[in-house]
Every structure is written in C-alpha cells, then in structure tokens.
Amino acid sequence: MKFTNDHYSRGDSFMFKPIKSWEQAHEELGSIEVTMSDSSLSSMAQPFGITESIDQSLGMCTEDLFIDMCERQHDYVSPRTYTPDASYIPYRRYLVDWMSDVGEQCDLHTTTVHVSILFLDKIFRSRDVPRSHWQLMATACLSIAAKYEEAEENCPPIPDLLRLTKLRDAGHTSLTFREGEVEVLRHLGWKLRAVPPLHVLGYFLSKGAVFYEDTWQGRTLIEKIPKYIKKYADFFCNLTLQEYSFQQYLPTHLAAAILLSSRVALQIMPRWRPELTLLTGYEETEISGAFKHVWSYYEEQFPGHGARSISPRSVVQKDFLSQA
Incomplete structure (x- = not known):
C-alpha cells in the first residue's frame, strides 16, 4: 500500500493542479462511501483528540496536499540520490x-x-x-x-x-x-518545494495518530496524549535530521517510522493499526527497518532512555531536546 511514482504519475511535473475543495472531494468520494459495507466502517477506530475534520475547517481536501508531497518528495530525498560518501x-x-x-x-x-x-x-x-x-x-x-x-x-x-x-x-x-x-x-534548478518528514508528519497528526481504542501504558488515553505524540514526533524529526544516513529513506517512509517510534516511546498499544496503514500508506512490516534505525540512533544518542519508560513531560523539557 506504499505510495510510489507509479501510483501517482505526474505527466507534466510543472502543471498547476488546483486543490479540490472539501465539498468537491466529498461529492467525488460519495459513490465510494456508499459502496463501503457498514461492517468496514464500524471496524475503523475513531481518532482521539480530533474534534473537527481538518478538511472541513480548511475547506479543502487535504489528501491532495499529501498526494502532492508523495509526488514531490523524490526531488530532494530518495534512495536513488543517497550519497553517504559525499x-x-x-x-x-x-x-x-x-x-x-x-x-x-x-x-x-x-x-x-x-x-x-x-x-x-x-x-x-x-x-x-x-x-x-x-x-x-x-x-x-x-x-x-x-x-x-x-x-x-x-x-x-x-x-x-x-x-x-x-x-x-x-x-x-x-x-x-x-x-x-x-x-x-x-x-536547485529553481525548484523550492522540498518535503521534509516534518511536513509529512504534520499531515498525519492533523488526521489523527492515536485512537480511542488505543491504550497508554495499559491505561485509557488521557487528554494530552495527542500533544505528547506531537512532541515526540518533532523530537525524532530533529534527531534524524542530524544524521545523513536517514536520507536513504523517502520522507513519507521516514515519517511513518517516526510516528511508530513516537507511539512506542509513549508505550501506546497496539504499536501500529490498520487505520495508520490507511493514513500513511505503509504496513508496519514495511517501515520496520527504518523504525529500528531511528530507535537504535535514539538509544545511541540517549543511552538508557529507550529501554525504560520516559515521562511524556521529559520530551518537552528544553534540556532533553537540547542534547539532540
């Protein structure tokens, strides 16, 4: 379910493609929604901490923005351009x-x-x-x-x-x-639309990265969990920015691995969900290598932190982040 160039072939890469309004996107998806079975809809967990659809609040189909990021991410980072011996x-x-x-x-x-x-x-x-x-x-x-x-x-x-x-x-x-x-x-060839994992994670988090059926350290989620997820996601993005070896992964791939790392750091279970596969385009098995890379680098830079429970407050503290 990974997003690839074949999945989103662009044709003319410089053609302007207007973003569909939320109403237009809703109308286009209407027929698809009707064909979905009630059991499929009921089996999907609801995002925790999302009080209003980002599409409705912005009046546009934000999935178009994500598709555009998937298309453009190769311009700056891809396994093809990875040059560790520069x-x-x-x-x-x-x-x-x-x-x-x-x-x-x-x-x-x-x-x-x-x-x-x-x-x-x-x-x-x-x-x-x-x-x-x-x-x-x-x-x-x-x-x-x-x-x-x-x-x-x-x-x-x-x-x-x-x-x-x-x-x-x-x-x-x-x-x-x-x-x-x-x-x-x-x-740069006057092409300035660069897509770092931080941009991609902004989209993931706006759609919801934790769900009502999740648990936190074996307990029911608390109100601040979405904020903690964001803090950890920002932290891991800043951490992986320092090490060039993370540019062997596409930004969407690394962003999904960082999202998994953030859930693991907070001890949210299950670690990955079908809803996250649908959101990110990646199964957990597809990002396991990148996740292990992120987590091992985290443990290398902060010995002992990954092996024990870290209070969500600690990732917000400036002295913790300043070491990254």
Missing part, C-alpha cells in the same frame, strides 16, 4: 547544528530549518563546494527557505543575517549575499 558528510553535523542555531536566533519555524538543510544537502552531495563558501551557502539556503516557507514579515533581512552570521566581518555585502542566493537557486 566529501562534506564528516562535517555535516556541524553545519546542521549551526544552521539550527541561526534559525532559532532568527525565530524561524523548525520546518524552515529542515527545508534549508535539504537545500544544502542537495547542493553539497552533487558538487564540491569550497569550504570558504560553506557558511555563505548555508546562510543563503536559510534565507531562501524562509522566503518560501515563512510569511514575508518573518523573513530575516539580509543585513541582520550578515551581522548575525558574521559574514559581514568576512567582507560580504548585501550584493554578494544576493549573488550567493542566486547561486543556490541555480543549483
């Missing part, structure tokens, strides 16, 4: 930490930082960038990602970026920085 890989962790710190100081959304790092990875794995240009390229990637992902008023001005990153002290001006941005855009 020359910058030994230094990548430092670049990721530095870009994350700059993004935090600029009050950028976490998703913006994740997208900017996908930009940098795509450029660095395909060409040899002199180390003297690394800081400029990394900052330009952040700036471009902000312009694409953020509201205009949240985009950091170039003079502020030059001062914050000390590029100004290295002799860069607004003009040379803009030249750096243009260089990044050319390397």
Whole structure:
C-alpha cells in the first residue's frame, strides 16, 4: 500500500493542479462511501483528540496536499540520490547544528530549518563546494527557505543575517549575499518545494495518530496524549535530521517510522493499526527497518532512555531536546 511514482504519475511535473475543495472531494468520494459495507466502517477506530475534520475547517481536501508531497518528495530525498560518501558528510553535523542555531536566533519555524538543510544537502552531495563558501551557502539556503516557507514579515533581512552570521566581518555585502542566493537557486534548478518528514508528519497528526481504542501504558488515553505524540514526533524529526544516513529513506517512509517510534516511546498499544496503514500508506512490516534505525540512533544518542519508560513531560523539557 506504499505510495510510489507509479501510483501517482505526474505527466507534466510543472502543471498547476488546483486543490479540490472539501465539498468537491466529498461529492467525488460519495459513490465510494456508499459502496463501503457498514461492517468496514464500524471496524475503523475513531481518532482521539480530533474534534473537527481538518478538511472541513480548511475547506479543502487535504489528501491532495499529501498526494502532492508523495509526488514531490523524490526531488530532494530518495534512495536513488543517497550519497553517504559525499566529501562534506564528516562535517555535516556541524553545519546542521549551526544552521539550527541561526534559525532559532532568527525565530524561524523548525520546518524552515529542515527545508534549508535539504537545500544544502542537495547542493553539497552533487558538487564540491569550497569550504570558504560553506557558511555563505548555508546562510543563503536559510534565507531562501524562509522566503518560501515563512510569511514575508518573518523573513530575516539580509543585513541582520550578515551581522548575525558574521559574514559581514568576512567582507560580504548585501550584493554578494544576493549573488550567493542566486547561486543556490541555480543549483536547485529553481525548484523550492522540498518535503521534509516534518511536513509529512504534520499531515498525519492533523488526521489523527492515536485512537480511542488505543491504550497508554495499559491505561485509557488521557487528554494530552495527542500533544505528547506531537512532541515526540518533532523530537525524532530533529534527531534524524542530524544524521545523513536517514536520507536513504523517502520522507513519507521516514515519517511513518517516526510516528511508530513516537507511539512506542509513549508505550501506546497496539504499536501500529490498520487505520495508520490507511493514513500513511505503509504496513508496519514495511517501515520496520527504518523504525529500528531511528530507535537504535535514539538509544545511541540517549543511552538508557529507550529501554525504560520516559515521562511524556521529559520530551518537552528544553534540556532533553537540547542534547539532540
């Protein structure tokens, strides 16, 4: 049930495809809903903590957005482009930490930082960038990602970026920085729609990632469980961003594995459900390898945490997250 290019062939990849309104999608799905048996509908568990359909509140069919992400995810991350022997890989962790710190100081959304790092990875794995240009390229990637992902008023001005990153002290001006941005855009082929797992998980969580029939540590779910799931999902996304080896998985594949990791970390049972297979497009067996990779890296970075019960509050604490 995995989403593939064959499943969602695009034809003209640059053709604009408007998002269907929720009403249109509902009408199109009407005939399908009628053919479903009552027993099939009754066997599906209801999402826990979802009080209103995201499709209704936004007035659109959000599944179209997910389909679009499935189609575009190959542009930046795929097993085909995975290059673990790229020359910058030994230094990548430092670049990721530095870009994350700059993004935090600029009050950028976490998703913006994740997208900017996908930009940098795509450029660095395909060409040899002199180390003297690394800081400029990394900052330009952040700036471009902000312009694409953020509201205009949240985009950091170039003079502020030059001062914050000390590029100004290295002799860069607004003009040379803009030249750096243009260089990044050319390397990216002007295709800026990058899909990190964090984007995919946003869709999964909006649809519901825990269900009324689930249990938490053998007990009935409590009201804050959906928030805890989100905190763990964000944590695992930030954790896996640091390690390039996770780019051997498609973003939808890794996002599903992170969702499974979040449920396991919270001791939610069952670990995986048919409803999650329907939502993500993956059976548990299909993501077991990626899940084991995520979980082993988690235990490596936080020895002992994975082997014992962690309070959901601990994943929210800044000192816990700051170690990632």
